[in-house]
Amino acid sequence: MANLRAIRKRISSVKSTQQITRAMKMVSAAKLRRAQDAIVAARPYAKKMREVVRAVAARVDASAHPALAPREGKKLALLVVTSDRGLCGSFNAGLTRQAFRFIAEQKAKYEEISLFVVGRKGRDFFRRREIAIRKEYLGVLGSINRGHAETMSKDLVDGFLAGDFDEVQVVFNEFRSAISQVTRFETLFPLSLEKKEEQAGGADIDYLYEPGRKEILSNLLPRYVETQIFRVLLESVAGEHGARMTAMDSATNNSVDMIARLTLQMNRARQATITTELTEIVSGAEALKG
Numbered sequence: 001m002a003n004l005r006a007i008r009k010r011i012s013s014v015k016s017t018q019q020i021t022r023a024m025k026m027v028s029a030a031k032l033r034r035a036q037d038a039i040v041a042a043r044p045y046a047k048k049m050r051e052v053v054r055a056v057a058a059r060v061d062a063s064a065h066p067a068l069a070p071r072e073g074k075k076l077a078l079l080v081v082t083s084d085r086g087l088c089g090s091f092n093a094g095l096t097r098q099a100f101r102f103i104a105e106q107k108a109k110y111e112e113i114s115l116f117v118v119g120r121k122g123r124d125f126f127r128r129r130e131i132a133i134r135k136e137y138l139g140v141l142g143s144i145n146r147g148h149a150e151t152m153s154k155d156l157v158d159g160f161l162a163g164d165f166d167e168v169q170v171v172f173n174e175f176r177s178a179i180s181q182v183t184r185f186e187t188l189f190p191l192s193l194e195k196k197e198e199q200a201g202g203a204d205i206d207y208l209y210e211p212g213r214k215e216i217l218s219n220l221l222p223r224y225v226e227t228q229i230f231r232v233l234l235e236s237v238a239g240e241h242g243a244r245m246t247a248m249d250s251a252t253n254n255s256v257d258m259i260a261r262l263t264l265q266m267n268r269a270r271q272a273t274i275t276t277e278l279t280e281i282v283s284g285a286e287a288l289k290g
Helices: 002-057 091-106 120-128 146-161 196-200 213-289
Strands: 075-081 112-118 135-137 167-177 180-189
Touching: 002 167, 002 213, 075 091, 075 120, 075 146, 075 213, 091 112, 091 120, 091 167, 091 180, 091 213, 112 120, 112 146, 135 146, 146 180, 146 213, 167 213, 180 213
Parallel strands: 075 112, 075 167, 112 135
Antiparallel strands: 167 180
């Protein structure tokens, strides 16, 4: 009976967990829809902003703005975008492992790598490995807005202009679908302007700029960085909800299978108990007859 009681208790526990995972799946599905709409709306703006900035930058010298000129220095700023909460499968683990591998592989190339980390999961990962974090941004993904992107953009641009680092990259999970998120590394600045004529729309086309190209770039580039960071944050939020919905769906399905197995095990144990009791009754009756 003790074994039977333990199986019933475990079935009850699994059913309680199943209710939680099913509820989390429904919540994530609702949040995913809003996050997906947000990133789909933000992508065209971010893409057009990149085209505009590169088109203007292609018509000026690299000396027009510090963010255009490649530097010989070896200082890198890496913005790692993770989530604040777990229970989303390999969403954070895959990204942090790739970021950690990247840092290990690039140590020979860069004299210094400064980490800017978004999310508690990334912060905890690098803390456990005793890797210094220059700045962390926690609790921003729950209610994301452009103010958060503006703060991160200012920190990175100011550090770049001050010479604290010579290159800025971001690593994040790009949202593809509810079941697919791809880890991507992107360089924010300095901007790559290798194919100037193609990005400018042709060497024979030019525009009039007011007040001037350099002044426009000085205003556009900070907005460009802010827009790209905001897009990255939206990508990460949508990917997180998609990964959590998928993970909770898988957990719910696993709990159904586990309940079925435990129920079968419980029925077998109960049948064995009944058979044992019947055998004892029959044996007792036979003994009384004798």
